[in-house]
Amino acid sequence: MFPEERKANILRILERNYRIQVNDLTEELKVSESTIRRDLQDLEQEGLLKRTHGGAVKLENTSFEPTMDEKEQVNIAAKAEIGKRAAALIEDNDTVILDAGSTTLQIAKNIKSKNVTVLTNSILIALELSKNNDVEVVVTGGYIRKEIVSLVGPITDKIIKSFRVDKAFIGANSITIEDGYTTPNIDEAHTKSIMIKSSKEVYIVADNSKFGKVSFSKIADANEVDGIITDNGIEQHLIEKYMSKNIQIIYN
Structure with a gap:
């Protein structure tokens, strides 16, 4: 060669x-x-x-993050698939955290269970769930990150710390076993980490393009969550790699 x-x-x-x-x-x-x-x-x-x-x-820029409008135009079918798969895990009477993101927005659109309470730092998710009579919505305070229309900062974090929920669904820009779950923005990463600590069960929601990438700010280690919900486009060797580390991959 x-x-x-x-x-x-x-x-x-x-x-x-x-x-x-x-x-x-x-x-x-x-x-x-x-x-x-x-x-x-x-x-x-x-x-x-x-x-x-x-x-x-x-070699790539770990601090780059697309806007919410840009995110919603990428991997649309995969995110809709993940949204349905994640929403199916939400049961009647559950309390749930949905963080801000285009994939978690798809979860909000697919919640069918009754008497669900959702805590969110996403204005878009709050607006979406306001149409669902079976869901009570609690919106965190904080300052608005205009890029993805999320609420972050000390006020947001303090409010989240005052709750304990059954399940959290957290988006991540990048996923590797070695570096865990990461995202470009420091404030977003901190808020996501607090959401994880406030939840009994935690699921990362991310389409298959997020695997094998690393962003600037760490959310959590790979084994700190109960599972990763992704689409069926994920490669078999990745499924086997994560399963070998006892990290559940939910993809069908």
Whole structure:
């Protein structure tokens, strides 16, 4: 295999997994560790990846976050699928947290159970649930993040801390086993982490494109939730990887 062909293969593997290890690459590409390390050094100098101890990670902007309008135009079918799957876990008389996001908005649109109470920091979710006579809505205070029309900050966090709910459904921009669940905004990450601590059961809701990525601010470790609800487009090797770590993937 020519060096340029090998480097192209490394980038393809990195695109699929976000993080790669030297020993895995030596096994897959059938070359020595010194050869892989030279390839990674060359690729880093070209600005195509960032080397880490024992491997490399994909080079991308961890602080970028699309607006709510942009989010609602991406993976529409997958998010609708997740919304129905998550809403089916909500039972009569449940108390529930829905954080702000395009996927959690789909959950709100699909709640069929009776006498449900929803605590949310999303103005859009509150408006959606105001149409449902079987749902009581509690909206947190706080300042508005105009990008995704969410309420965050010290007031928001203080209100959430005063509640204990049965189930929480939390969105995440990025998911890896190593880095857990992450999102670009610090305030959003902090609010999400408090929501997790206020709930008996916690589910991350994210379409399959969020796997293998890392954002700037950490929400929680991978094993701190009861499951990840995603769409059936998730690859089998990812399901097996997470299940091997006792992390439940709900996808059908």
